[in-house]
Amino acid sequence: MFNNIQEFYNMLPMIIIGAGILVSIVIEMYSRKSEELIAWFSVFIFIAAAIYSLLTVNSTSIILQGMLATGGNVNILYFIFNFGAAIVTLLSLDYIKKYGTYYGEYYILLQSSVLGMMFMAGAKDLFMIFLGLELMSICFYALAGINRKRLNANEASLKYFLLGAFATGFVVYGIALIFGTAQTTSIDLIVAKFQELSGNLLFIAGILLFVIGFSFKIAAFPFHMWVPDVYQGSATTIAGLFSTGGKAAAFSALIVTVGAIFSSTIGNLFEPYLIVISVFSMLIGSIVAIAQEDIKRMLAYSSISHAGYMIIGFAAGNSEGLAGIIFYLAAYTFMNLGAFGIIALIEGKDETNLSIKSYAGLSHRNPLLAALLSVFMFSLAGIPPFAGFFGKYYIFIAAIKAELTWLAILGVVSSAISVYFYLRIVVLMYFKDAEFEISLEKSNTGLFAVIVSALLVIALGVAPGSVINLISSFF
């Protein structure tokens, strides 16, 4: 299976997670306190895989007969997925008790979906992208409806499942057409042949179908309608995972395919299409979010507009744009997971306390949570000392270098609109009195996870240069 021992070491993050899934299944079968045990075991394997991939970031190679790439940005993405999943697990420890899904399989599905994300990020072949995508998505469909007694969750998971499978149909048909015209599924060979194929209508149709299918997974414009419903209906911690890990994985698959093709050719064939989806995603997300009263729906629309900003990086089509997308994904993962984590801490039994009004006067009742949520809201709005600002900054710089200044200006306008609804939460917390009392349940692990993500958001905002230099050095 492995040509030499080095291949084994390079693949170790995946092996850790894959073996962890098998061990977790055994724990689930034989242990009485499996829920607690599997949770801590998941945290352990996620952290181990995250740290290992960060330590081996320089050992770039292509392994398994050209199926997977390791090292470089792939490992940075592995770190994002695994560290994000560890934060989600820590948040879930107390949350799933009050949500009523205190099952061990929750964590096993979480681990499997992370394995799928890792396959997508490292893929060098359309096979791997398809398998990773489906491994991740099928686990997500099950996770969305993990509480089968709640009608909200049933509805969210059915919508997610039907639209997700619909999008998969597009991806598979796109891959079929690409295979037929390029005569291979290896991404490197397709990129090498791109010049002679760019006149072939079937090939172009294949790539277009592929991108359309993926715009569902990244929650961008033509396929964004499911996002608010699914986020609102599923468990808060899981919604956090959908909006960060799921989105980051789909973006990384687009980076290895679309990004590779665009950076290798002179003309960016799909630039008009990408510009259209990014403009509509940004504006629809920012404007509709203003009208939302449910905080999870508000963050769902904000997630649509963040997808729009990231697509600007693809439209720019240069290596600065791709590096900017990866930095943005890191920043977005930690700030959004932190925001969802605080929602999960404040949420009461039976999905109460989810309206924006429940945050009024939070600074008097719990100053620490209010301060942390302000950090995440400022970062999501893109206000300078935090990570979110630099994510947008690098993307807009790349757009200006690609002579898309007007698109960058539109992005700035859209993020100025979005400041309104992010800061509304901050104003409610600090300058309004509570209309009704809410009782907070204590969760030490959850609080710890939120503090860790806040520290990462601040760290990425204080020293963005070294991170972006590391990412750019691999392009």
Next chain:
Amino acid sequence: MHIQIEYYLILSAFMFIVGVVGVLTRRNAIVVFMSIELMLNSANLTMVAFSSYLGNAVGQLFVFFVMAVAAAEAAVGLAIIIALFRNKLTINIDELNILKW
């Protein structure tokens, strides 16, 4: 008798369009799911046709993966539909309106 590749491609494109139209117009969750399966099978037909036309076995291999994944997806999907039916006694997607659609 040798059938040209164009016929296969036209047939599979037709199947794909029937699937898309089915997803967009039908209201029963099971029928929508069947339309999605039709889309996946049209992709499989394209793969097999190209594979035999090009003499490249990769396409046929891919079909096996797609079939396995479609089976896994069907298992999860039907479970979700049953869970919904137990709570709501309907699987008409127009009546799923607790969350604003």
